[in-house]
Amino acid sequence: MSNKAIAILFLIVAFVGFMDATYLAASHFRGIPPPCLLTDGCDTVTSSAYSKIIGIPVPMLGIIYYLGMLVLGLGYIDKNRFNVAKAIPWATAIGLVASIWFVYVQAVILDAFCTYCLLSAGTSTILFLLGIQIFIKEKVTPLLPNT
Amino acid sequence: MPKNIWGIGLAVILVGAIGAMWFAGRDNALPSTDPNDVKNDVSFEITTDDHVKGLPTAKVTLVEFADFQCPACQAYHPLLNEVFAQYPNDLRIVYRHFPLKTIHTTAVAAARASEAANLQGKFWEMHAKLFENQTAWAGKLTNSFFEKYAEELGLDVLKFKADLDSDLVKDKVENSYKDAVALGLSGTPTFYLNGKKIVNPRSVAEFTTLINTELGIPNVE
Numbered sequence A: 001m002s003n004k005a006i007a008i009l010f011l012i013v014a015f016v017g018f019m020d021a022t023y024l025a026a027s028h029f030r031g032i033p034p035p036c037l038l039t040d041g042c043d044t045v046t047s048s049a050y051s052k053i054i055g056i057p058v059p060m061l062g063i064i065y066y067l068g069m070l071v072l073g074l075g076y077i078d079k080n081r082f083n084v085a086k087a088i089p090w091a092t093a094i095g096l097v098a099s100i101w102f103v104y105v106q107a108v109i110l111d112a113f114c115t116y117c118l119l120s121a122g123t124s125t126i127l128f129l130l131g132i133q134i135f136i137k138e139k140v141t142p143l144l145p146n147t
Numbered sequence B: 001m002p003k004n005i006w007g008i009g010l011a012v013i014l015v016g017a018i019g020a021m022w023f024a025g026r027d028n029a030l031p032s033t034d035p036n037d038v039k040n041d042v043s044f045e046i047t048t049d050d051h052v053k054g055l056p057t058a059k060v061t062l063v064e065f066a067d068f069q070c071p072a073c074q075a076y077h078p079l080l081n082e083v084f085a086q087y088p089n090d091l092r093i094v095y096r097h098f099p100l101k102t103i104h105t106t107a108v109a110a111a112r113a114s115e116a117a118n119l120q121g122k123f124w125e126m127h128a129k130l131f132e133n134q135t136a137w138a139g140k141l142t143n144s145f146f147e148k149y150a151e152e153l154g155l156d157v158l159k160f161k162a163d164l165d166s167d168l169v170k171d172k173v174e175n176s177y178k179d180a181v182a183l184g185l186s187g188t189p190t191f192y193l194n195g196k197k198i199v200n201p202r203s204v205a206e207f208t209t210l211i212n213t214e215l216g217i218p219n220v221e
Helices: A003-030 A042-046 A058-077 A081-110 A115-140 B005-025 B071-086 B107-118 B123-132 B144-152 B157-164 B167-182 B204-215
Strands: B051-053 B060-066 B091-097 B190-193 B196-198
Touching (some): A003 A115, A058 A115, A058 B005, A081 A115, B051 B123, B060 B071, B091 B167, B107 B123, B107 B144, B107 B167, B157 B167
Antiparallel strands (some): B190 B196
């Protein structure tokens, strides 16, 4: 896969994550739990004590995170502006760690899963894997030769 | 690469955000609060699965849909005890779960605790404990309070803990919740007197007036 293809895939996945987080945040502020697909306990998860971090609803943090990823992705496509390729793996690692924590909370502590939260864990993991790809590719064949 | 990649990106993000919010705003969720959808006349089937206080031969049945974490339900707890004391033969009270999960984080857990106690024959004892100590356990994400109450009630705590997590108990609470949603209920407590939904009485006297009417006893002004 070319660098550009990876970058575009990165943007698409980040966009899916962003839509997912926005949907969850909108549901949160409307006070209506999202309907569950395939899993059981969306309302349990989204109304649990773990759905907020220092008072900030987790979906809001998700929105900020995915927006950041979109900016990084765009920055990468845009001639690797500010050399973002180096920052991408580290930034996506934050999402990966957060996802591992939230999957743990759902599986072990709450014993309830929310479809949209699992989707977000999936997109975060893919972003991390793509981030590693970008990092490696940049070392071997940079999108633009360093000037 | 187009120069306006940032412009395009921003536009797509904006459209995506609006789309996701629209999607969340569709009327796809629980409970309908349209008063026209609320069922006001229901013939309840009281089964052995129900929590019933009073005699099966009682002429008046009060079905209560309540949430152990709801402060209003707690306020009704002593009131209902007082009302029941006045009609030991003619009134039976049926308690059904309607835990308002979205606003009360531990309402479901409390309802499960009452069901687990029920499996050891102490539903009403746990029911009283939960209401009387509501401020202690409400919102605390631990079962330790419930386990303490179980111990105080002389229950087999190990069995109680296992039952809390059992599908039997979980399903019972969930089914009751779904029934309440299907009735179009949106708040707790909600009372049905002989199958008719009533406006929540604000005092013992208001309850007795309604019950007397059902019993055909003239109310003294």
